[in-house]
Amino acid sequence: MAAVDPRKLMWTTACEMIDRAERLHRQFFQPIAAPMPELSWEPPIDIIETDSEILITVALPGVDPDAMKVSVDSDGISVVGFRRPSAIPRGSRVHRLEIPYGKFERRIRVQAARLPLDRSELANGCLTLKFSK
Numbered sequence: 001m002a003a004v005d006p007r008k009l010m011w012t013t014a015c016e017m018i019d020r021a022e023r024l025h026r027q028f029f030q031p032i033a034a035p036m037p038e039l040s041w042e043p044p045i046d047i048i049e050t051d052s053e054i055l056i057t058v059a060l061p062g063v064d065p066d067a068m069k070v071s072v073d074s075d076g077i078s079v080v081g082f083r084r085p086s087a088i089p090r091g092s093r094v095h096r097l098e099i100p101y102g103k104f105e106r107r108i109r110v111q112a113a114r115l116p117l118d119r120s121e122l123a124n125g126c127l128t129l130k131f132s133k
Helices: 006-028
Strands: 045-049 053-059 068-073 076-083 101-106 119-123 126-132
Touching: 045 101, 068 119, 068 126
Parallel strands: none
Antiparallel strands: 045 053, 053 126, 068 076, 076 101, 119 126
8 A cells, every 4th residue: 555645635635625615605705796985095285384375285196187176165175086097018017006096086174275276286296276365
């Protein structure tokens, strides 16, 4: 009678345990088709106040000016929009993707909402909002 290799026995036992776990998982955890909330990212901001103005800078790298909207109301300022993902050349290897894309939304609760918006400019990947006091 030939001796059984302990490594093969361990491997066979491990595979059987994985199969059993997958069967149990399928038996007890059935996927439910529930709507998912829309995901979005929040761009970072800087707020600087001087004696005469409040400057808000919102970092929006790669965002098209036509793909965003700024709203000012009594509760604050909202910057909402969409950043398209960068094109990844076919056949390339992605090592890291850290710049967010997709829908973004930033709600800013500041005193500036009660002030007139003098200027709004998107340049060098940053949206600058200038409120005069």
